[in-house]
Amino acid sequence: MSDVLRIEGLFTDIAQYHILEGVDLAVPRGQVTMLLGRNGVGKTTTLKTVMGHWAAKAGSIRYDGQDITAWPTPARARAGIGFVPEDMGIFTDLTVEENMVLAAASGPPDAARLERVFAAFPPLKTFWKSEAGTLSGGQKQMLSIARAMAEERVLYLIDEPTKGLAPAIVSTMAGALRELKGQGASILLVEQNFAVAKALGDHAAVMDDGRIVWTGAMAELAADAGLQERLMGLSMEAE
Amino acid sequence: MLVNLISGDTPRSAVLTVLLLIVLVCLAGAPFLFPGVRSLETAATICIFILLVASYDLLLGYTGIVSFAHTMFFGLGAYGVALASIHIGRGWGALIVGSLSGAVAAAALALIIGLFSLRVRAIFFAMITLAVASAVAVLVSQLFNITGGEDGLTYLIPRELTPAFRMGELFGVRVNGRVLNYYLIFVACLALFLLLLRIVNSPFGRVLQAIRENDFRAEAIGYRVVWYRTAATCLSAAIAALAGALYAIWLRYVGPDTTLSFEIMLDILLMVVIGGMGTMYGAVLGAVIFVLAQNYLQNLMGVAAEATEALPILPLFLDPNRWLLWLGLLFILSVYFFPTGIVGRLRSGR
Numbered sequence: 001m002s003d004v005l006r007i008e009g010l011f012t013d014i015a016q017y018h019i020l021e022g023v024d025l026a027v028p029r030g031q032v033t034m035l036l037g038r039n040g041v042g043k044t045t046t047l048k049t050v051m052g053h054w055a056a057k058a059g060s061i062r063y064d065g066q067d068i069t070a071w072p073t074p075a076r077a078r079a080g081i082g083f084v085p086e087d088m089g090i091f092t093d094l095t096v097e098e099n100m101v102l103a104a105a106s107g108p109p110d111a112a113r114l115e116r117v118f119a120a121f122p123p124l125k126t127f128w129k130s131e132a133g134t135l136s137g138g139q140k141q142m143l144s145i146a147r148a149m150a151e152e153r154v155l156y157l158i159d160e161p162t163k164g165l166a167p168a169i170v171s172t173m174a175g176a177l178r179e180l181k182g183q184g185a186s187i188l189l190v191e192q193n194f195a196v197a198k199a200l201g202d203h204a205a206v207m208d209d210g211r212i213v214w215t216g217a218m219a220e221l222a223a224d225a226g227l228q229e230r231l232m233g234l235s236m237e238a239e
Numbered sequence: 240m241l242v243n244l245i246s247g248d249t250p251r252s253a254v255l256t257v258l259l260l261i262v263l264v265c266l267a268g269a270p271f272l273f274p275g276v277r278s279l280e281t282a283a284t285i286c287i288f289i290l291l292v293a294s295y296d297l298l299l300g301y302t303g304i305v306s307f308a309h310t311m312f313f314g315l316g317a318y319g320v321a322l323a324s325i326h327i328g329r330g331w332g333a334l335i336v337g338s339l340s341g342a343v344a345a346a347a348l349a350l351i352i353g354l355f356s357l358r359v360r361a362i363f364f365a366m367i368t369l370a371v372a373s374a375v376a377v378l379v380s381q382l383f384n385i386t387g388g389e390d391g392l393t394y395l396i397p398r399e400l401t402p403a404f405r406m407g408e409l410f411g412v413r414v415n416g417r418v419l420n421y422y423l424i425f426v427a428c429l430a431l432f433l434l435l436l437r438i439v440n441s442p443f444g445r446v447l448q449a450i451r452e453n454d455f456r457a458e459a460i461g462y463r464v465v466w467y468r469t470a471a472t473c474l475s476a477a478i479a480a481l482a483g484a485l486y487a488i489w490l491r492y493v494g495p496d497t498t499l500s501f502e503i504m505l506d507i508l509l510m511v512v513i514g515g516m517g518t519m520y521g522a523v524l525g526a527v528i529f530v531l532a533q534n535y536l537q538n539l540m541g542v543a544a545e546a547t548e549a550l551p552i553l554p555l556f557l558d559p560n561r562w563l564l565w566l567g568l569l570f571i572l573s574v575y576f577f578p579t580g581i582v583g584r585l586r587s588g589r
Contacts, residue, residue, distance in 0.1 A: 053455050077461035089456045091449045093517070098445050105461035147460075 004029040004155050004186040005050065010059035012042075012049045019045045021210035022059070027155065027203075032177075032187045034197045034218055037207035038232055043190045044086060046207070047157045050188075051083045052076050064154060078105065080154035084161060086190075088144040092133030096124055096143055099132050103147035117146045120176040138169035145176050156180065156187045162196055174199060198222040206231045244433060246440035250520055252585040259520060262527055266425060270418045271410045277534070283421050285530045286428040287486045292510045293435050293522035294478035299508075300517035301439050302471045303451035305361060307504055308368035311375045312349065312476040314498035316341035316483030318379070318386060321493040324394035331397050338484035342477040349476035353469035376499045391494025396420075400488065424485050431478055436519050438474065447471055448517070513573050515580020524581050532569060537562040 005027040012020035020042050027033045035043050048054050050061055052073035061069045068076055077083070090099055100117070101108045109117070118125040121142040127135060132143055141161060148156055161177065162170040174196050181187060181200065191197045197204070201218030214221075214231050221227060242249060250256045265272060269282035291313055298304045319341025320334060327333040348371075356367040379386045386392065398404050400423065404416030412418075438444055446467050449457040454464045487493050506529060514525025537559045544557040577584045 051459055053459070072463075073455070073458035074461050074463045077459055083459040085456070085459070089453070089459070091452050091456070093448055093452055094445060101442070102445055102449055103460055 002029050003027060004064060005188065006062040007046070007050070008060050008062075010046070010049060010061065011057040012045055012054050013057050014045065014054060019054075019210055020049065023207075023210070023212055025205050025212050025215070027186055027188050029186050030184045031202040032181050032189055032200050032218075034201035034204040035188060035190045035207065036197065036204055036221075036232060041207040042210045043207055044159055047083065047159050047188065047190060050076075050157055051081065080152075082148040082151070082153035082156045084144050084148050084156065084158040086159040086163065088140045090132045090140055090143050090147065093131065095129055095131055096135070097128050099143055099147055100124075100150050103150035106151060109150045113150065116179070117149055120149070120179055121146050121172065138165050138172075141165060141169070141173065142176070145173065145180075149176075149180065154186060156185055156189075158187060159190045160192060161189075162191065162193045170196065194222075246433075246437045248436050248440050248519070250582075250586075252582075252588065255520060255582060255585040258585075259523060262523055269425075270414075270421055271412050274412050279417065279421055281530060281534045283424050283489050284534075285527055286424050287482050287489070288507075288510065288526040288530055289523050290428045290431050290435075290485070291479055291482040292507055292514070292526050293432055293519050294475045294482065295507050296511050296516060296519060296522050297435060297439065297447075297471060297475045297478075299511055300515075300521070301444060301451060302447045302468060303361070304357075304468060304472065305365040306368040306472070306475075307365060307501075308349075308352065308372040309475070309479050309507055310499055310501070310504045311372040312345040312479040313483035313486070313503070314375070314379070314493075314495075315345045315348070316480030316485075317487035317493040317498040318392075318483075319344065319480065320484045320487035321392040321394050322385070324396060325392065329395040329397060334396065334484075334488060337487075338481060341484050342480040345476040345480035346473040349472045350469060353472040354465075357465050357468045357472065372499075372501075372504070376495055376501075379495055379499060387494070389495060391492055391497070393492045396488055396491055401491075420489060424489055427481070427485055431481060432519065432523075435478065439519060443467070443470070451517075509570060511580075513570065513577070513580060515577075515582035515584075518580070518582045518586075521580045521582040528581075532566055536566055540565065 003026040005025075007023055007025040010020050010023040011018070023042070023046055025035075025046070035046065037043055045054060049056055052071060056069050059069070060067055063076070063079065063081065066079075068079070083089070091102065094102065100114070123139050124142060124146055127139065132140065135143065145158070145161060148158070158177070162173050165173065170193065177187070177189070177200055189200065198218065204216060204218040204221045205212050206214040206221070208231070214227075250259055266282055266286060270279055273279070273282070291309070295309050298306055298309075316338060320337035323333040323337030323340065327336060352368060352371055356364045380388055382388070383390075399416050400420040401416045404419070406414045406419075408414065439447070446457065446462050450462070450464050450467055458464050483498055486498065490497065510525035510529045511521065512525070513528060514521030514523065540557050540562055541559040544554045544559065547553045547557060573581070579587065
């Protein structure tokens with residue numbers, strides 16, 4: 001199986017801080033790769049460097065066979081990489097509809113695609129004409145995922161989509177991600193909720209101190225409490 | 240149809256709707272509702288400043304770009320009309336050529352400034368626009384052979400737009416070329432204002448708003464932020480230049496003080512803030528309140544001082560010579576009580 005994304009020896013500095021110190025990571029096509037690790041180890045920075053928000057100091061990022069390390073962010077997005085940031089990334093002054101239309105840079109989403117979005121996130125249909133800033137936290141997160149679904153993407157970079165959400169909304173969110181996976185999308189997902197990670201992930205990569213310290217099948221990590229304890233300082237059983 | 244005309248951007252507040260209708264009716268009927276040279280002068284200035292402030296709001300309110308070069312673009316349009324009228328000669332052709340050349344020159348200059356500086360942080364862009372605007376103001380002063388220097392330029396406009404062109408009476412008011420001139424300005428400003436409403440409510444306008452809120456998010460969707468910012472700067476500059484051209488047609492005089500001064504830039508900023516940023520209707524209310532205060536506050540204070548002359552101390556504060564103090568106080572209070580501008584406050588309904 002080919003890799004849709006291959007990161008090799010990636011170093012990223014933010015101001016005077018060395019955040020990524022040689023990340024090597026592969027995201028297989030059509031599968032969900034979980035990027036796990038303690039807080040502050042460089043997971044978000046990895047996603048943002050792939051998206052071009054932070055410039056790579058060294059190393060390479062290959063997407064769909066092309067070296068995109070020096071590409072500007074809009075070019076990466078137009079090439080098919082969708083990004084859902086940790087802070088939801090919605091435009092609060094615009095309506096839900098405007099957010100969705102804006103998210104599809106190649107043209108407004110068609111009716112069939114919108115129906116899929118509404119099926120995954122019914123509240124978005126109810127608040128279609130409302131300003132996104134007036135939505136609840138969970139609805140905002142739904143919109144942020146829905147925006148990524150507004151257009152066909154090859155690779156999704158999703159940063160902690162269930163953070164701070166109520167259990168019922170976490171389950172809705174997991175359902176939507178499962179559907180995205182079912183459509184054959186490749187996903188690199190940063191997730192702190194182990195139950196969600198276990199349910200969705202095909203592969204896992206664990207980060208520590210700006211590097212990938214372990215890669216393997218998600219099922220293997222999920223089954224080994226000792227490995228979890230050693231890599232991340234906690235176990236799913238404790239979760 | 241009316242909703243379509245305003246690009247679906249309804250006022251979303253009953254009070255705001257009433258206020259806007261009052262402004263529209265007063266400006267549309269100004270020559271007949273408020274006959275007199277001074278009131279017509281005020282009405283024309285309001286029309287032009289509504290357009291100028293709205294064009295600035297496209298930058299500041301909708302795109303989040305702080306520029307100090309807006310009066311420079313305003314001046315380019317005004318000097319375009321003046322120079323064309325002098326060199327081509329009195330006529331409609333000179334007005335059209337002057338206005339269009341001013342707008343094209345403004346857009347070209349904005350493109351150059353934008354491409355060089357919109358990639359950098361907002362504060363640097365603001366500083367660069369300040370430097371360029373100051374340099375142009377000095378240049379206009381120095382090149383007196385072309386621009387008339389500090390004295391400015393006077394020129395002739397088509398006779399049909401001057402008081403000498405008489406057309407008889409209507410509703411008891413003598414209609415002459417000055418009234419025609421006013422309606423030329425009113426219609427042009429209204430059309431350009433509606434165009435701005437169309438722009439900000441188009442997909443292009445939505446991208447600008449997205450960029451204002453978070454430029455990285457907009458880039459992460461696939462929009463080239465620098466391209467959109469530059470396009471907004473060029474559009475805003477071209478419309479400011481057309482406002483300047485209309486001002487030059489109205490005044491039949493251009494000079495650094497009337498079109499290029501930094502004081503006008505500060506006035507524009509205040510009008511945007513008072514009216515409410517990121518809403519075209521804010522430009523309407525901001526310009527109306529500011530221009531009326533500039534023109535009539537002194538008179539109002541004179542009346543108030545006379546009425547209170549029997550009282551101690553108060554007439555001293557209400558002395559017409561202290562009008563700037565009250566104007567300043569009015570602005571402080573309006574910013575304090577309406578932090579989102581008058582339109583923002585009215586729309587929030589609180």
